[in-house]
Structures are given as C-alpha cells and as structure tokens.
Amino acid sequence: MVDTKSETLELRIRDVDVSLSTIYRTGVGAPILFLHGFGATKEDYADIARLARFSGRPFIAYDAPGCGESRCSDLAAVGIPLLVETARAVLERMDVQSFHVVGHSMGGLTSLMLAHEEGERVCSFVDIEGNVAPEDCFLSRQIFTHAADDPHEFFVHFIERVRQSSEFSSSLYAASLKHKVRAEAVRGIFTSMVELSDRGDLMRKFLGLPCRKMFMYGEQNSHLSYLSQLEAAGVTLARIAGSGHFPMYSNPVEMWDQIAGFVGSQQTGG
Numbered sequence: 001m002v003d004t005k006s007e008t009l010e011l012r013i014r015d016v017d018v019s020l021s022t023i024y025r026t027g028v029g030a031p032i033l034f035l036h037g038f039g040a041t042k043e044d045y046a047d048i049a050r051l052a053r054f055s056g057r058p059f060i061a062y063d064a065p066g067c068g069e070s071r072c073s074d075l076a077a078v079g080i081p082l083l084v085e086t087a088r089a090v091l092e093r094m095d096v097q098s099f100h101v102v103g104h105s106m107g108g109l110t111s112l113m114l115a116h117e118e119g120e121r122v123c124s125f126v127d128i129e130g131n132v133a134p135e136d137c138f139l140s141r142q143i144f145t146h147a148a149d150d151p152h153e154f155f156v157h158f159i160e161r162v163r164q165s166s167e168f169s170s171s172l173y174a175a176s177l178k179h180k181v182r183a184e185a186v187r188g189i190f191t192s193m194v195e196l197s198d199r200g201d202l203m204r205k206f207l208g209l210p211c212r213k214m215f216m217y218g219e220q221n222s223h224l225s226y227l228s229q230l231e232a233a234g235v236t237l238a239r240i241a242g243s244g245h246f247p248m249y250s251n252p253v254e255m256w257d258q259i260a261g262f263v264g265s266q267q268t269g270g
Contacts, residue, residue: 004049008069009062009093013085016077020090021069022062025049030123031058032100032263035087035107037128037246038139038189039177041068044104044248053260060099062090064107066185075184079192083110084117097121100263104128105139105245109193109202116205125209126259128216129245131197132206133226140197143190155183167220167244207233214262218243218250236262 009020023042024031034045042061048054064083065072072078087110091099100123103111108130115122131137142161148154155178163174196202203226206213215230216238231237238258243250 004046009090011086011089011093013065013089014077014082015074016065016082017073018065018086019071020062020065020086022060022090023049024060024094025058027056027058029058030098030100031060031094031096032102033087033091033096033111034059034061035083035101035103035110036061036064036067037103037105037107038193039067039173039181040104040107040248041180043068045102047252047256051256051260053256053264060090060094060096064110066182066189068180075182076188078185079188080106080110080113080196081192082188084113087111087114088118098123100124100126102126102128102259102263103130104248105130106189106193109196112202112206112209113196115209115211120210122209122211124212124214124263126214126216126262127206128247128255129218129221131193132202132215133224134197135225137194137197140190140193143187144194151183151186155186158186167246168218168242169244169246169249172249173246203229206230207235212236212262214238214258216240216247216255216258218245218247220244238262 004023004025007022011018036044041063045061048059063070066075066078098121101111108127112130115125159174159177163171214236218240240247240251240254247255
C-alpha cells in the first residue's frame with residue numbers, strides 16, 4: 001500500500017502486555033484516528049490510502065487488543081476502559097497532539113469515552129452507530145440474554161444468530177467473526193459496553209463534546225429513537241442508503257463520501 005506504514009507497537013496498558021498491529025500514514029495536519037467495531041479489524045479503514053480525496057492525509061488505524069493481528073497477555077481484561085487507554089497510548093507513542101476520530105460500534109463507544117476525556121484535543125468525531133443509549137446494545141446485550149459459561153460456546157451461537165439477522169451484510173460480517181476476535185475477549189467487551197450504555201450517561205457525554213460531531217447510521221436503523229434529539233442538538237446526521245449497522249461493508253462509497261465531506265470541512269487543527 002503506497003505511503004502507508006505497518007508497525008507493531010509493544011505497549012503495557014493496565015498491567016496488560018499488548019502487541020498492537022497498526023497501519024498509518026504521516027503527513028501535515030491532525031491525523032484521523034480510526035477505531036474499528038467489534039469483530040472487525042483495521043482493514044475496515046485501509047481504503048483511505050487508496051482514495052484520492054484523502055491523498056496525503058495522515059491517519060492511524062490498528063487492531064484492538066484481542067482482535068485481528070493484535071495480541072494481549074490477558075484477554076479477560078479487554079473492555080472499553082482498556083480500549084480507551086490503548087487509544088491514548090497509541091496517540092502518545094505517535095506524538096499526536098490533536099486528532100480527528102472515526103469510530104464504528106464498539107470503536108464509536110471507545111471514541112466517545114476518549115473524546116470525553118481528551119476534550120479540546122479532538123478536532124471532530126464521526127460516530128458510526130457507536131453506543132449512545134441502551135437500545136444500541138442489540139449485539140452486546142446477548143452476553144446476558146443468551147448467556148453461556150463457555151466463551152467458545154457463546155461465540156459459536158452468537159455468530160449463527162448474526163448470520164441469520166435481517167441486517168444488510170450480516171452474513172458477510174458473521175463469516176469472518178471467528179477469525180477477527182478471540183472468544184475469550186468477548187465477555188469483557190460486551191459487558192463493559194452494556195454497562196456504559198445503561199449507566200454511563202452517554203448521550204450527555206456525546207452532546208457535550210466541544211468538537212463538531214457526525215452520527216452516521218444505516219437506513220435500516222432509521223428507527224433509532226434518539227435521531228431527532230441528535231439533530232435538534234446540532235449533530236450532523238448521515239443516513240447511509242442500502243445499509244444497516246455495517247456501512248463499510250454495505251455501502252463503503254457513501255460512507256467515505258460522508259467522512260470526507262465532514263472531516264475535510266474542518267479548518268481548526270485539520
């Protein structure tokens with residue numbers, strides 16, 4: 001991939017050893033930090049290096065601990081708090097002062113918590129169906145509604161439920177799940193997502209961010225109860241046609257168009 005670098009970062013986060021598989025590009029201006037969703041990898045965003053409208057734009061993407069090509073010494077420790085600290089450690093290691101952030105689902109929630117803590121360092125935030133309310137736990141809440149003691153047993157049945165979902169691209173997503181996330185990491189990720197969605201005051205945190213915000217959602221999820229609230233609060237809404245929860249699989253062209261239009265319009269720090 002032209003002008004894109006790959007590197008494995010060795011990090012110590014919350015007493016957990018992490019080998020983080022990254023791709024990035026250096027350049028002028030604030031980079032875009034991409035955080036993938038549950039069961040995905042950094043490759044969800046790798047096409048940024050192939051798109052002329054992002055030519056020369058610095059970016060960072062990586063496989064979260066327990067996902068893709070990244071490794072960690074304690075899979076049970078993986079959850080949103082560890083993922084937030086991982087993002088912060090990457091920014092520090094790469095000497096990033098200000099940044100844009102794009103996060104999908106689990107990565108959207110991680111991005112929200114990071115942006116809430118980092119404040120003015122965040123130039124803009126594109127939230128691709130990241131959790132902001134309890135209703136967003138349609139995947140993660142299954143750790144309770146379909147509980148199983150054995151993590152591998154839970155994961156096998158979870159994958160089959162996803163495969164049979166009516167959401168666009170669900171079968172494609174389900175087909176690679178077992179290759180992209182370790183089963184032992186699922187419980188910590190899902191329980192932390194549910195806990196934050198139910199009791200983390202996420203909507204207030206999201207609306208209170210000082211940066212410009214976009215909330216991206218698939219047309220299949222136009223029923224989300226809070227969309228009018230977001231719009232009334234000045235959040236830019238991006239409805240992706242022919243898509244459900246996975247616009248990077250169902251309609252990547254429109255997803256990238258929306259990201260380019262929003263992030264590209266930033267003047268301060270961008």
